[in-house]
Amino acid sequence: MIQIDASQGEGGGQILRTALALSIITQQAVQLKNIRAKRSKPGLMRQHLTCVRAAQAISGATVEGDALGSTQLSFKPGPVKAGEYAFAIGTAGSCALVLQTILWPLLFADAESTVTIEGGTHVPMSPSFEFLEFSFLPAIQKMGVHAQLELLKHGFYPGGGGKLRAELKPWHTQAALDLQSRGERISQHGLCLIANLDQSVADKQLAEVRRYLNWNAEDVVHQGLRNSHGVGNALVLNVQNTEHTEIVTSYGDKSKSSEFVAQQACTEMKHYLASDAAVGEHIADQLVLPLALVGGKFTTNIISEHFKTNCAIIQAFLNVVFKIEKLNAHCYLVEVGAEVQKEK
Structure with a gap:
């Protein structure tokens, strides 16, 4: 069982989401401690608990510690199962972040899946639906992902009540990402x-x-x-x-x-x-996991603590090396692939 101290680095919920996704993909059990320990309200909030329940639902996982406020979690996954899933956060917690947890595992399933999530679609500290549809989705489509997103209802903090739907096809043809220039x-x-x-x-x-x-x-x-x-x-x-x-x-x-x-x-x-980078800080965070799965490269204007922490969690599951080269004051090249592995 992989042991992860979830207070490391940036110390937020991204550690949990990345660990759950890769636990299912690699079929390696994981135990997390000190979950969100640096936050004003440590432990699993309702949004994070929904991420755990969603990951459990798609993999038939055995779970211990899945309770509100819990700072420790044990997750032992089974094989990912395609299907039609619906999850309700019950608050204005981010639909996008719940989707982020189960998206990559479901792409490795053997059939199409449909996921409906209720909660917040436009809430602080998380991707907006427009970010998902117009920035994130086109980027991962370059990697061979076939997915469609639909906004059924807007949901803001603190009321929630939003809903989105994702249709995901198996990721049969995987392509390394090459996004070094934003173009014209x-x-x-x-x-x-x-x-x-x-x-x-x-x-x-x-x-x-x-x-x-x-x-x-x-x-x-x-x-x-x-x-x-x-x-x-x-x-x-x-x-x-x-x-x-x-x-x-x-x-x-x-x-x-x-x-x-x-x-x-x-x-x-x-x-x-003002930078020469292809992508901004926040989508860089989102692209690092698929980059680790199939390889590739992109340029970004900021390497955040959030980004570095995500890389560290990914490396707990996958034998990958992230090569980060500073091209100038506001542009970094991020690369994963066979040539990077050889350099190691």
Whole structure:
């Protein structure tokens, strides 16, 4: 059984999600201790518990420690099983992060799967649905993944109530990723989502986007959501290039001004655009696991602690070497493959 101290590095829920996914893929049992020990509320929150239950459902795993607040977990998987699955987090916990846990194992199943997840689709500290659909999905399709995503209902923090669906086909033809350049700019787009809020929120945020990024009026739009459960606000910035679409999302709440929410997203996008990198910080985190599975390379503008921690957990399960080369002040080449293994 692989032993993992989940307080290492960044110490967040990503350690749990990566460990569960690779435990199923490699059929190696895992025991985690000190889960989320550095957080203000340590242990398994409802979102993380849903990740565990979802991983258990698709693999018939034997699990110990799967309780709210638990800081230790034992997970012994069986073979992954394709099927039609539905999971409800019960809070505004991230649907995207639950999907992240079971996506890669289900791609190794012998038949198609459908997954429906209820919870938060646009919540802080997690990927937005637009990120999944327009940035993450096209990137992994370059690796031979066949998947479709559908947003059934928006869900914001703290109300939740969102729903997404994923249709996944077996990953029969696997291709190493080569994403070293973003290519030429095709379009830029700012979308402000508001649920049960005054339109002035969107007006202020989009005006700030135009000012900060020097975008035109036709580059920004707002969407009022009438069927959302509770109030919510998300600002989604989209820059489409020939090789990659970068998505940056920031979320509003009562403690932040509309202008501040816009500035958060704009600052992150501006840093990305000022670099030579193909992908930004957050999708780099998401690509490192499939890169470890089938090889490849990409460039990113930031190597975060989150990224480094994810690499360490992956290496607990897989005999891979991550080669990270600093090309310039704001561009790093990340590489996994046979030639990297030989260098080791």
